[in-house]
Structure formats: structure tokens, C-alpha cells
Amino acid sequence: MAFAITQTCCNDASCVSVCPVNCIHPAPGEPDFGSTDMLYIDPGTCIDCGACVDACPVDAIFPVAALTGPLQVYAGINAEYFAGRDVIAEAATPNLHPWGPPAFERTIPGNPAPLEVAVVGTGPAGMYAVQDLLLRTNARITLIDRLSVAGGLVRFGVAPDHPATKKIGEAFARFHSHPRLRLRLGVEVGRDVTTADLTARYDAVVYAVGASSARTLGIPGEDLPGSLAATTVVAWYNGHPDVAGDAVDLSAERVVLVGNGNVAVDVARILTADPDALVGTSIAPAALTRLRESKVREVVLLARRGPEDAAYTRAELIALLTRDDVDVVVDSEDPRTVQTIAEAAPADKAALLRGVAQEAVDWSAPPAAGRRRIVLRFHSAPFEALGDTRVRGLRVSGADGMVEIAADQVVRSVGYHGTPVPGLPFDELTGTIPNADGRVAGRPGEYVVGWIKRGPTGGIGTNKADAAETVDAIIADAAEGRLPKRNRRSVTALVSRLRSRV
Numbered sequence: 001m002a003f004a005i006t007q008t009c010c011n012d013a014s015c016v017s018v019c020p021v022n023c024i025h026p027a028p029g030e031p032d033f034g035s036t037d038m039l040y041i042d043p044g045t046c047i048d049c050g051a052c053v054d055a056c057p058v059d060a061i062f063p064v065a066a067l068t069g070p071l072q073v074y075a076g077i078n079a080e081y082f083a084g085r086d087v088i089a090e091a092a093t094p095n096l097h098p099w100g101p102p103a104f105e106r107t108i109p110g111n112p113a114p115l116e117v118a119v120v121g122t123g124p125a126g127m128y129a130v131q132d133l134l135l136r137t138n139a140r141i142t143l144i145d146r147l148s149v150a151g152g153l154v155r156f157g158v159a160p161d162h163p164a165t166k167k168i169g170e171a172f173a174r175f176h177s178h179p180r181l182r183l184r185l186g187v188e189v190g191r192d193v194t195t196a197d198l199t200a201r202y203d204a205v206v207y208a209v210g211a212s213s214a215r216t217l218g219i220p221g222e223d224l225p226g227s228l229a230a231t232t233v234v235a236w237y238n239g240h241p242d243v244a245g246d247a248v249d250l251s252a253e254r255v256v257l258v259g260n261g262n263v264a265v266d267v268a269r270i271l272t273a274d275p276d277a278l279v280g281t282s283i284a285p286a287a288l289t290r291l292r293e294s295k296v297r298e299v300v301l302l303a304r305r306g307p308e309d310a311a312y313t314r315a316e317l318i319a320l321l322t323r324d325d326v327d328v329v330v331d332s333e334d335p336r337t338v339q340t341i342a343e344a345a346p347a348d349k350a351a352l353l354r355g356v357a358q359e360a361v362d363w364s365a366p367p368a369a370g371r372r373r374i375v376l377r378f379h380s381a382p383f384e385a386l387g388d389t390r391v392r393g394l395r396v397s398g399a400d401g402m403v404e405i406a407a408d409q410v411v412r413s414v415g416y417h418g419t420p421v422p423g424l425p426f427d428e429l430t431g432t433i434p435n436a437d438g439r440v441a442g443r444p445g446e447y448v449v450g451w452i453k454r455g456p457t458g459g460i461g462t463n464k465a466d467a468a469e470t471v472d473a474i475i476a477d478a479a480e481g482r483l484p485k486r487n488r489r490s491v492t493a494l495v496s497r498l499r500s501r502v
Helices: 014-018 051-055 069-082 087-091 124-136 152-156 168-177 195-201 230-237 262-271 285-292 314-321 335-343 349-353 462-479 489-499
Strands: 003-005 061-063 116-120 140-145 181-185 204-207 227-229 254-258 298-302 327-331 357-359 373-377 382-386 393-398 401-406 409-412 446-448
Touching: 003 069, 014 051, 051 061, 069 314, 116 124, 116 195, 124 140, 124 152, 124 168, 124 462, 152 168, 168 181, 195 204, 195 489, 204 462, 227 230, 230 262, 230 409, 254 262, 254 401, 262 298, 262 314, 314 349, 327 335, 335 349, 446 462
Parallel strands: 116 140, 116 204, 140 181, 204 446, 227 409, 254 298, 254 409, 298 373, 327 357, 327 373
Antiparallel strands: 003 061, 382 393, 393 401
């Protein structure tokens, strides 16, 4: 009986390293690694040992025979990945590791004294860097976050109805009490401490501050009340301290979500969810209260391109289509949409929409009475948010010209963008801190990981390899004497000063 990887896969490849028969792909170093929606287990090679289950940080791996309900489809999804691929022959080779004497040496050649490292940010990128530094070096780490709660994107970016994905936060949290780590929460770089303070006192400083702002649409009316960013909605239902409990108005019957990535799907799913189904999750109490009073009956996912280019993953679409409390409809106005769905190959995301109801929606009318629903509208770009004192509609492109969608709420979900760190260089176009392999340009001893390093691409697991690259750079710089000389005596004083911020 083989195992299968399912929807909540984080792609960090922890399972790959423990598999004794090399049956999990794409693996680190393979061309597809980091570009697929998830990892896959070859059912023809899996020996049912269960090692991957124990290693998975998000409970995404199950025996095929135990898959029930919406998860049953993942048996076929895992098998489809290996159909006709050469990797099958490679997978038959046991993943044997050479034996050798145990090695516990963590000092860096030429640097016997422990490095003093500051890591700014407690999200996945920062914590993968912390994990790598603690396991590979004898560094002492000061972990800093501007919020009073650790977790970053795992705590405040993952939807509350995805508890398995949030479980990776538990794996990260175990490092908070490591004897070589000091956790300082409520400390903001630029307010409580400067980049100069950190670089003067630490051998290396790693910035893992993410990409916290939202991209704009650049259309007229975008700043009207009733128009907001998906980042605000996500922060609201996750109880982010920067967002008030009444930040999202749910008095609109129709909400238009511009974008169709996983974040847009998350927002659509939460706005149309049965509030009772969210009880017991990590949803913010204030958000749950407002959802009980919500008048939202329809959420429109507006996509500029066709269903073949949708940004959401197959896993998230499958989860959406298998809900039994919400109807999903495809707007059939554009014949390209209908044709693409009809002709899609079985493995294409568009093929998953083949059994979904299609409807020519009357956008001038309010949503029909009855069950809540999500409408997928493709080949439609936004041009103007309509209204005088607040949003009353959205003008979008259609198959035969412009179409006005009557809606009292517009949410843009078109990507994240980094924000500058005072004292560090910043590229406004890419929203990143300029760097080479994690080394901040022109700033010896300063490094970046995660979205502030590479831009807002990749999921949680992508940060593991990203952090390893940056830690490689730190180790190499330390070994080769490229780290600036620091005032080591002042580290203790700074840490003591920051303690008052906890």
C-alpha cells in the first residue's frame, strides 16, 4: 500500500531526505523542484515504510487506502506526476547514505568562537535560517520580531481553516527555547533599534521581513471606500494586531476579488464559509462575529487570463470544488473560457472545471437568492472602480466590450510587495533588498532571506532552500574572514535593552 501527498504539502522536502527508496519527487536539485504545486510519491516505488509521514511538518501524507472524501483524488494526482517520466527508473535506486564516523563539530574553520547572529523576522524564512544556523554552526542567535507574537506568515497569513498548514509553526516554535537563541518580540528595526545598532554588535544580521504591503491595480476609483487589499482581509480574519476587528465591511451582497491565486481563493472561501464551520479554528473572534452577520452571498474571482493560466494550485481548486456548502459557477460569457475547459488535458487545472456549472451572469442584477456561491470569471481585466463616495461597481473587460459588475466591495489580490527597511538599500521596482546569494549589496555582514530577498514567489517550503543558500554565504564569509569586526562586548548590553520590549 503506497502513501500519497495531499493538499497541505509545504514543499520543504523534509520527507525527501528520510525516504529510503528515493520515491518522492521533485527532489532538491531536480529541475522541477520549487516549481510544482506540491511534491509527489511514486506509487510504484513506495514501500509503505511511513518515514515520510513522521517527517512531514504539515500532516500532508496519508496511506492511499486511508484517503477519503476530497482527499481521494490525490492518489491519482500523485500517480499522474510519474506517468511517462524518466524519474521512475531513478526512483528504483535505493536512497542509501554512506556510513562514516559521527561528526558533531559545528565550529566554522578559522572562527572557533561562536558567531553572534541577529535574525529579524519570525516567519518561515527567518525560522528556516535559524534552524540551519543552529544545526550547522555554533552561532548564538538573537531572534527579533516587531510583533508581540511570533510566527509571521504562518501565524497571520495562512487561512484559519487550514490548520494542518499552520502546524509547521509548531515545528518552528521549538527553536524559540533553544539554549543558543534569545527571542525578542515587540522590537521594530527603525523604531526600537537601528540597522547600525545591529551591524555594530553582531557578526551577521539576517533580515527576513517578508513582503507585507499589497500591489495596487492602478485604476481609477481604487482608493474609494469599499476597495481594499486582500492582505487586509487576511490580516483581519487572522487577528493581526495592526488590523482592527471592524476593518472589513461585510454589508455587500456581492464582492469582487481581483486575482485568482491561492490568497484570493482563501479569501473567497472564508467570506462564503459557514461561520459554524470556523468555530474552533484560529480565526479571530471579531472576524467570526462579523461573518455571522455577513450579507455576502456571492464572491466573484476575476482573472485577466484564462483558466489554463490560473494562479491557484490544483490542490486549492480541488478543495474549493468539493465544498458542499457553497456553489461554484464559471461565467460563460467569453467563448474562450468554455472552449479551454472543454479541450483541457486531464492533468491541466482547467480540466477540473469540466463538471462545474456554467452560466451567463447578469452582472447588473444583485446575486440570486439561495445558497452562497463563488463565480469564476476569466479573460476579464479591471478598468475602473465605480462610485462617488464609495464603491458601487467595477468596470471590467468582456468578450463584447466593457461590462459593469454591480458590487459594493472590491478586493484586490494581485500580489505582495516588500517594504523598505530603514538604513538598508531597497529596489522599489522588485520590492526587494538588492542582494547576491543572500548577501546585501555593498553591506558586508548583512543578509536577507525569503520574499524580501527574492520577491513574493514560492510557498512556505521554498524558504528552506532559500535560507540554506543565505546560511552558506554566512558560513563562507566567516570562514574566509569577510565579516566585519564587531564590538562583541556590546551584544549583551543590546540584548538586555531589547528585553524590555518583550
